[in-house]
Amino acid sequence: MPNTAYIYVPTLASDQLDTGLDQGRWGWRASALERGGALQAAQKLEPGDYLIFGHRGPNSRVKPGGWSDATLQRVVVTSVTSALFTEHTPIWHDDTYPERIGLRIIADLGELSGPDLGSQAMESLRLSANKRGVPVLTSGSEVIGHLAVGISARPVEPADSTGWAEPGDDAPSHLLQRLLLRRETSTLRKRMLGASTGTCAFCGRTLPSQLLCVTHVTPLHSLSTEAQADLANFTVACSLGCDQLFRRGYVTVDAEGIVTATSRSRETPDVHQAVGAISGRLVAGFDARSAPFFAHHRDINAA
Known part of the structure; x- marks a missing residue:
């Protein structure tokens, strides 16, 4: 079972946090790890363990327990990629911090309060703040599950086409990633549709926003984490048929942005008629950025 370490980063160290996350490294002065078992805690961190950074509390x-209802301006969930090692290559502008671990970002959650993280996590971050930002280690990954439950309990627009039935690892970190993407898609839906009505990119009909879906062009499980967040991988399709015809591969979009029927479209006469109503149309918003995602969709649904 993975462990979880909590690291508090003070307000004045915003640049150091950004640099460490960008470089996939976090480090300490050797002197900081000499007290209170901090070195032993850092040495126990192994690839696959979780690191929770709390910033600006x-x-x-x-x-x-005094932080149980406190708010942190930024919380970042990361995973350990390499155990503690010593390295003197300059990364941070203010000091070397040679005692380092490797990490990768799972989710940058922004502002969170005590109830979001749970009492154990908040107390561990408070202790880290009082110990010059050394890791405070706990057994298990309770906070990841706590976060995932908290995010899944928040309201999400019912008509967003997020594809959460797609296959994937149900480990807590993957569940958290998928739920965060779901929340981001809900936010994106509001940005793309906004008004009470909108237009389907495939059939061109103007419809109430409740009948429109913000749809992934390429399924998320087929993409890297970075590509999953690319706005070019989203289009608007109506729930009167276009969304399902596209997502299920009855139609694809060619290199010029034209809706094209696939062999699947001849499964029944009625499906063929529905596909025929949109075949040959130019997909609204098709451009050089979205073209690779539509090409990937074509490859997946090749006859």
């Missing part, structure tokens, strides 16, 4: 000089 309130005064940590309070009684135990």
Whole structure:
């Protein structure tokens, strides 16, 4: 079972946090790890363990439990990619921090409060703040599950076409990633549709927003984490038929942006008629950025 370490980063260290996340490294001065078992905690971190960074919280000089309702301006969930090692290559502008671990970002959650993270996590971050940002280690990955449950409980627009039935790992970190993408797609839906009506990119009909879906062009499980967040991988399709015809591969979009029927479209006369109504149309918003995603969709649904 993976462990979870909590690391608090003070307000004045925003640049150091950004640099470490960009470089896939976090480090400490050797002197910082010499106290209170901090070195032993850092040495126990192994690839696959979780690191939770808390940034810009309130005064940590309070009684135990005093952060239970506090708010952190930024929380970043990462995974350990390499155990503790010593490296003197310059990364940060203010110091070397040679005692390092490798990491990768799972989710940058922004502002969160105590109830979002749970009392154990908040207390561990408070302790880290009082110990110069050393890791405070706990057994298990309870906070990841806690976050996933909290995010899944938040309201999401019912008509967004997020594809959560797609195959994938149900480990807590993957569940958290998928739920975050679901929340981001809901936000994107509001940005793309906004008004009470909108237009389907495939059939061109103007419809109430409740009948329109923000649809992934290429399924998320086929993409890297970085590509999943690319806005060019989203289009608007109506729930009167275009969304399902596209997502299920009855139609694809060719290199010029034209809706094209596939062999699947002849499964029944009625399907063939529905596909014929949109075949030959130019997909609204098709451009050089979205073209590779539509090409991937074509490859997946090649006859």
